[in-house]
Amino acid sequence: MDGSRFVKILVCMKQVPQKDAPLKLNDAGTWIREGVSYEVNEPDAFALEEALRQKEKHSGEVVVLTAGPARAMQVLREALAKGADRAIHLEDDAFVGLDAYNTARAVAAAIKEEKFDLIFTGLQSDDYGYAQTGVILAQILGLPHATIIMQIEKRNENEQDGGGIRVKRELEAGFFQFVDMPLPAVLTIQSGINKLRYATLIGIKQAKTKPLRKVTLAEVQGSMGENLQKIEKLYIPQKSKNTEFLEGSPAEVAKKLVEKLKNELRVI
């Protein structure tokens, strides 16, 4: 992206329960109860940060999008405060219960008038953990994709494919791989790709005047279908291990633990 070229990046973000929020099952035993504290899905925060850095490097526009209830607006507000240019909120309680395929279809419908160079999602969500929405979105949009990305660099426009990007894909066991890709493309971003910035006071103020487009369920429902997966039951996992909890003062616990390490586990 040389100085005259403008890069448009969409960052799909999700609001999830806070990591240490105490969660309770709903009466039907099919989901958790509302009314916990929420935060941005961690990999999505890294995806946003990466988009902002690319924009700062190459000049462009960062659009953030979320699909969720009214409370999910908070994620967009924080993103705008950090430097995103505009936001899209697919707002409806029903978005919480959609499978990844439907979520991706809804997103694709909401952005069909736009042309993004890059679309980022976090590699997976901290609540469902399916790791699919970004890849499904790429398939629906007919775009190339790569997952678990740790680095993104622009390639020269003089290259054979008209230039595009070189991404660093994370593999298991400490391995990596560079992949050259054309644009536009969808990337799912891994946590730790960069260091997250804080929103500044000026940023928070400016966020209030940035464009926010609301999209209703009705507007995108035509592109969706029935969920192809159903949570029959959500429950607390049955413990397969007999965990022994050691109690007492720190000094007492230390003694008990060492006794276990020595006599039961035989590692001392």
Next chain:
Amino acid sequence: MPDTILVIVEQREGKLNRVSWETIAAGQAISAQTRWTLEAAVVGSGVAAIAGEVAAKKLARVYDIESLRLEPYTPDAFAHVLQEFLGKHPAKLVLMPHTYQVRDFVPKLATALQTTAISDVIGYKYEGGKLVFTRQMFQGKFVADVSFAGSGPCFVTFQNGSFRADKVEAGAVPAPVETINVEVPDGVVRNKPQEVFKEAKQAVDLTQAEIIVSVGRGIKEQKNIEMAKQLADALGAELAASRPICDSGWLPMDRQVGSSGQTVAPKLYLALGISGAIQHIVGMKGSRSIVAINKDSEAPIFEIADYAVVGNLFDIVPPLIEEVKKAKG
């Protein structure tokens, strides 16, 4: 739709990824209960030897799906080839291990077939003729039984370690191997992958450590790692960490345990201030014994701990170091 279970094994650069045996074990278990036919497939270029290896197991048939364009791996090629294959060889259930490579193409393949993938599954239940798959949710705090509501095929990816590779049954006779050559037209593959490489110089091989002391976010600051190191030294252990610690640069990448780092199975894994997120647990749940210290009594790490201490690690670790030193004499 014929009632076939298809296990797609994973190969990388011509070598079978051993986690595939776990998927075959899962397939055999489901097949035994449902009475559906179990088949397997290997996808790649010049992978006949792998097909032969798989054919030694108790399966009805193995497919060797070949194309020059399948090496190196790209999601476009794999999705294209398998979409075509499954169009001609329909299956009710398609099983794969939940590896980074599978995650990279299965959602694309499932969507192309207008179906869905139930991913990162840890088990299944077959009751009253209905199959449901169990998977963790909310970072392991809950589990969900998930059913397939489509017309198929249903893709399922299994978490590492959810089934046991050593439970795979050998076949009485080798299964027939059918080679299928697939064309991948120009223009299908859009990505150009480069060589796979290892970044961190591996100064430590955690897989060889007998005892590991591992730190998570609960260690709070970089300077506190010194305390964990002292405990590790006292125990003769290696120091390791969960991903956020390595991302912050507090410990080098070769000390990371988890899906992106090392998978370890030491005699003792001592987890300090580690909550037990799924991506970390898959890397250490095979440990012979697990001790966890965490101030959150609801931390998922306690699900798999043999000994658990709910408390402040900063209060507990110093006297622990002293007691270990005393015990060692």
